[in-house]
Amino acid sequence: MVADGFSQHRSVNSFTDTFSTKSGDDYDHFSRITDNSSSAKSPESSQAENKRFEKDLKSRHRTACKEMDNGKYRLAIQSFEGILADLLTRYDMNHERIGTALHNIAVANLRANELSDAKDAIEEAFRIRKAALGAMHPKVGDSLVEFGIILMALKENDRALKVFLEALEVREEGMTNAKECQERHKAQLYMAKVLHNLGCVYTELDQLDAAQETYNKALEHQKAAFGEWNGNNLNSKSDSTKPGFLTMASTICNLAYIELERGNHDRAIAFLNDSLEIQKVLLEADNKLILTTMQNIAYVYCLQSKYANAKNVYMDVAKLQQESYVAHAKRGWNASIKSLIYCQLRDFDFESAFDNLRKLEDVLSTQAQIESAPTSRDLQTTHELMGEVNFQLARLPSITEYTQRLLVGQGCGLCADACQPGEFRDVIDAESWFPKRPTKGSKMTGHRMSYA
Secondary structure, eight states: OOOOTTGGGHHHHHHHHHHHHGGGGHHHHHHHHHHOOOTOOOOOHHHHHHHHHHHHHHHHHHHHHHHHHHTOOHHHHHHHHHHHHHHHHSSSSHHHHHHHHHHHHHHHHHHHTTTTHHHHHHHHHHHHHHHOOOOOOOOHHHHHHHHHHHHTTTTTTHHHHHHHHHHHHHHHHHHHHSSHHHHHHHHHHHHOOOOOOOOHHHHHHOOHHHHHHHHHHHHHHHHHHSSSOOOOHHHOOOGGGGGHHHHHHHHHHHHHHHHHHTTOHHHHHHHHHHHHHEEESSSOOHHHHHHHHHOOOOOHHHHTTHHHHHHHHHHHHHOOOOOOOOHHHHHHHHEEEEEHHHHHHHHTTTHHHHHHHHHHHHHHHHHHHHHHHOOOOOHHEEEEEEEEEEEEEHOOOOOOHHHHHHTTTTOOOSSSSOHHHHHHHHHOOOOOGGGOOOSSSSOOOOOOOOOO
């Protein structure tokens, strides 16, 4: 359960109840006269008090946003709920600013994975904003986008679809009303985000034709906003365009997933490489998104039995993870080295596989000692594979020796005719280490916080 406040009541009404109790029957009167300045205070005094209030609120909002950036979501929830509580002493519960405060609470709860509280808050935020601002206001669109994301997280995909379609209408209205170049640029990106999220819903519903069409529309808007992209124009963009480019990279990844589902492996790899090009310009080399995209490329190579290509990608991934200071990257090294070993075994590169098996053995043994845990299944498999690989190395010439013999016309030493490495080396069963299939689609895009 999250912090005391919104989590305890699931509705803005409980905040009004709290302050009604403190203020008695004068609560509504207090809310009204705060806006119009109290007769008990001079206009100058009320104006100074309002300035102090706004200054304090902005400071607390910045603090809450920093807490969000640092992953301290429960603290952020407390901060945003405190802001809402103070706003309710000055404004009616249906005021626009109350809707904005609830929107921020919903986003914080979503990031904290408190989905029930997030849903309660965003429904109330949407209702208030729609009544206060009008159904087609951009801020209503913001709340609809978050609402759809929360519903998807709750696996309520049919309802999420309806919400995103409503959000799309709001964004289309924004496109129509955008006159200036900068406004149109922003409207294009908002349209692309909604279409991207719609594509995610269609993908979850296994409506791949609709998903592909929607992702392609999103990509059209992204290219209209940015122009045709390449490494040079990505580097020339300001930091403010970074989220838009990352959404574009995710959209392209999702198109790759659809091609993968349809067995179009070459097209899937082409899309993944396009996405990776964008990611490498904008993100650190060991960023989770980059590593995942590289792993997905290697996975598709494995499906094509192009193990030499796959092992080159996995070598790069494992190297990045080993050199990284980021926790998620280091945790992923075991899985990447297992995938690399699998490809090396299938490519009959037993010497390299044995070297990596020894590295993996060292890491797994150390982990077992630290955790005081019994021998893991991975460590048992590692020992079994080391025995099988060692047997192959002992009975047959190395790949280097094999190649040298062919070059001088001696043959491989085992047969009279020319042969390939796989023809004289046994296939070692390591199917339990076959790389994992990519997850369906990629993350949704939203999380627009605004000052209440």
